């Protein structure tokens with residue numbers, strides 16, 4: 237494994253499990269079924285929390301699936317070698333994950349009825365979460381300091397490219413009825429309502445005790461203890477021994493790491509790049 241990037245159409249990808257040929261094949265040839273459900277995020281936005289939640293909704297709160305199958309097999313990644321191999325010829329509706337920016341997403345989606353949930357997070361927390369996580373992986377370039385990672389993030393010189401471009405691209409879908417936008421902050425603030433919103437979007441009806449089980453078993457603590465969800469199975473291969481996906485699981489941790497100057501520079505860039513979008517799309521503001 238190397239800790240540099242694989243590049244495709246100007247975007248950096250992890251150096252393991254991704255190739256330009258596969259990314260092109262996925263983009264041009266992968267066909268979604270109308271019944272598929274897609275979970276899409278910019279990395280470190282709460283992806284795995286969303287996957288765990290949707291898996292538990294799918295099983296009506298039964299924990300057998302989440303406790304016996306690794307999270308990346310329950311909702312395979314369309315853009316990496318392992319995930320694509322699993323989903324490309326599989327019959328029936330599937331749960332599929334992706335971090336792809338809209339311009340590289342399989343073209344078939346835009347004429348399908350497949351449902352897509354796009355989870356966003358305060359980018360300052362996404363940045364801090366990424367800084368700590370990528371240092372413990374074996375497949376991306378490591379920053380020497382938070383200052384350096386801050387510069388890379390602002391320039392989009394990190395895996396899956398610019399957060400700002402990712403958001404602008406996918407937000408253009410916000411009026412479509414097969415597209416649901418959620419935020420990590422709202423999911424933290426009122427998890428029950430967010431789960432109900434997901435159920436409504438997916439057309440799933442849960443009994444009160446089933447909903448309680450979804451909440452209990454997708455909590456930070458439950459996921460931290462679930463070896464099928466906490467990435468401990470990847471230690472020694474993709475991750476170092478001290479790696480932790482479930483780091484803090486809070487909103488606003490950026491305040492412990494950003495300098496005043498960094499916070500001001502970030503706000504300025506946000507205003508310049510996304511200031512024309514409705515502020516209510518960004519509930520952390």
Ligand SMILES: Nc1ncnc2c1ncn2[C@@H]1O[C@H](COP(=O)(O)O)[C@@H](OP(=O)(O)O)[C@H]1O
Pocket residue numbers: 277278279280281282283284285361364365366368454455456457459481482483484485486489
């Ligand atoms: N059940 C849960 N509740 C709250 N946060 C969770 C969570 N599961 C994962 N997370 C947080 O989501 C982030 C990882 O995102 P992703 O799944 O996209 O890689 C981590 O944030 P922190 O590093 O800020 O703790 C992790 O702690």
Ligand SMILES: CCc1ccc(OS(=O)(=O)O)cc1
Pocket residue numbers: 250252253279280283284375474
């Ligand atoms: C191997 C590629 C890889 C693994 C884990 C990742 O983290 S996350 O699922 O987005 O939290 C990202 C890429």
